[in-house]
Amino acid sequence: MKPEAYKIWKNPEHRGESPKYLGDFYPPKGQVCFFNSDLTALGFGAGDYTIRVPSLIRKIYALPEWQKVSVIE
Amino acid sequence: MSDLSRFQVEAEAWGISLGTRFELESLVQPSLRPLEDFTEEDYNEFEFRGRVAELLGANGLIGKAKRYIDCARMGFCLECEGEEHHRFFSPLYCDLRFCPRCAPRRFARLFARHCRALEYIRRHVVRGFRLREITLTSINTGSLSADQIKKFNKHVKLTIRRLMKSLRGWGAIWVDEVGFNNTNLHAHVLIYCPYIAQERLAAVWQLVSGHQVAWIEQSHVFGPKALLHLLKYVSKPPANDPKIIGMLEVAFHGTRRVHALGLFYNFAGGDEDGEESEWQTCPKCGAQLTLIKGQHSVRELRALGLEFIGFFKIKGKNKKWLN
Numbered sequence: 209m210k211p212e213a214y215k216i217w218k219n220p221e222h223r224g225e226s227p228k229y230l231g232d233f234y235p236p237k238g239q240v241c242f243f244n245s246d247l248t249a250l251g252f253g254a255g256d257y258t259i260r261v262p263s264l265i266r267k268i269y270a271l272p273e274w275q276k277v278s279v280i281e
Numbered sequence: 282m283s284d285l286s287r288f289q290v291e292a293e294a295w296g297i298s299l300g301t302r303f304e305l306e307s308l309v310q311p312s313l314r315p316l317e318d319f320t321e322e323d324y325n326e327f328e329f330r331g332r333v334a335e336l337l338g339a340n341g342l343i344g345k346a347k348r349y350i351d352c353a354r355m356g357f358c359l360e361c362e363g364e365e366h367h368r369f370f371s372p373l374y375c376d377l378r379f380c381p382r383c384a385p386r387r388f389a390r391l392f393a394r395h396c397r398a399l400e401y402i403r404r405h406v407v408r409g410f411r412l413r414e415i416t417l418t419s420i421n422t423g424s425l426s427a428d429q430i431k432k433f434n435k436h437v438k439l440t441i442r443r444l445m446k447s448l449r450g451w452g453a454i455w456v457d458e459v460g461f462n463n464t465n466l467h468a469h470v471l472i473y474c475p476y477i478a479q480e481r482l483a484a485v486w487q488l489v490s491g492h493q494v495a496w497i498e499q500s501h502v503f504g505p506k507a508l509l510h511l512l513k514y515v516s517k518p519p520a521n522d523p524k525i526i527g528m529l530e531v532a533f534h535g536t537r538r539v540h541a542l543g544l545f546y547n548f549a550g551g552d553e554d555g556e557e558s559e560w561q562t563c564p565k566c567g568a569q570l571t572l573i574k575g576q577h578s579v580r581e582l583r584a585l586g587l588e589f590i591g592f593f594k595i596k597g598k599n600k601k602w603l604n
Contacts, residue, residue: 220310274305
C-alpha cells in the first residue's frame, strides 16, 4: 500500500484568496521534509509554500504537522 | 459562496478535514505570520520528547514511545445528548510516570487513592503511634534497572515488616525516588507506627539490604498534608535530561513506584489508572456525554471551535474548594 503523501499548497499573494493546491508529493529518498531546492526541482517557482506532513511521518520523526518553505529565484 | 462553503468544497477536493482546512488558512494568509503559534517552547518539547521516545523505542517499548511523543497532541471529541449538543475535546495523555504533563495527574490520582487511610488514622488513634517519615537509601551504582528497583522494593518491604513485627494498626506507604538528574535510588516512607530508634532502623536496613544510610523523624505535618508531602516526589519528573527520563521509564517499566502496606494497603481505593472517566455528563447542561469515535489532532479540534473539557473541571473544583 502506498504511504500517505505530503500535500503541498502555494500560499496566496493576496488576503482572502485560497491557497493553490499543487498535489500530493514525496520528498527525495532519505529525506523526511522538503527543502526549497526540492520544490524547485519539482518545477515550482518563487513563492511561499505550505506543506502538510503525513501523520505517520509526524509520529515517527516527531515532526510538526506543517512545514513552511520559501523559494527565491 | 461563503467562506465556510468554499472551505468545505476545498477540503473535500484536497482530501483533508474541514478543521485542517481552517488551520491551513491561518498558515497561508499573507497577513498572518505562519507557524506563529508553534513557539520555541513547543519545539523544545518536541525535541525533548523525541529523545526520550528514541530511548524507549531502542529498549523495545514502542507503544510507550509513541504515547510519550503524542501526549496531549491528539484528542477525541465529546458531544452531549442535550438539546444544544455541546461539543468538547479531551486530549489523549500518555500517563507515563515521568512525563512532565502526566506526573501531576498521577499524583492527584494517588492522593485520592491513599488519603482514606489518613482519615481512618485521624478517627482511630492508636496510643503511642505517630506519622513518621523514613528515608532508606541505596548505593548509587550509576545506572538503574528493573531488577535493581524490584530488589530495592523487596528490601524496603522486608525492613518495614521486620520493624512492625507483632504490632497491629500500623500502615506504611513509600515512593521510590532518584536524585535530580542522577541514579541515586532511595525510598521516602510515610509510616504510622510507634517510636523507632534511628540506630535500630539503620541496623535492620543494613541487615536486610546491605545499605547503610537510613533516617527517621516524626512527620512535621499531619493528616492529608503528610501524604501530600510524600507524594510530591511523584508530581514532577526527577530530571530535565531526556536520557535520564528515558532510562527511568525503562527501569520502572512493569514496576510500581508507590507501594502501600498495612493500613495504607487496606484502605487504598479510587481509580489510580484513570480507567473511569470523570466526564459522564455535560459540564454545561448536565446531559449524557457521548464519545465520538476517531482521534484528531488537538489543533484541529481547537480550530473547529471545540472547548477543552478540562477547563470546566478546574472551575468546578475551585468553587467546591472555596465553599
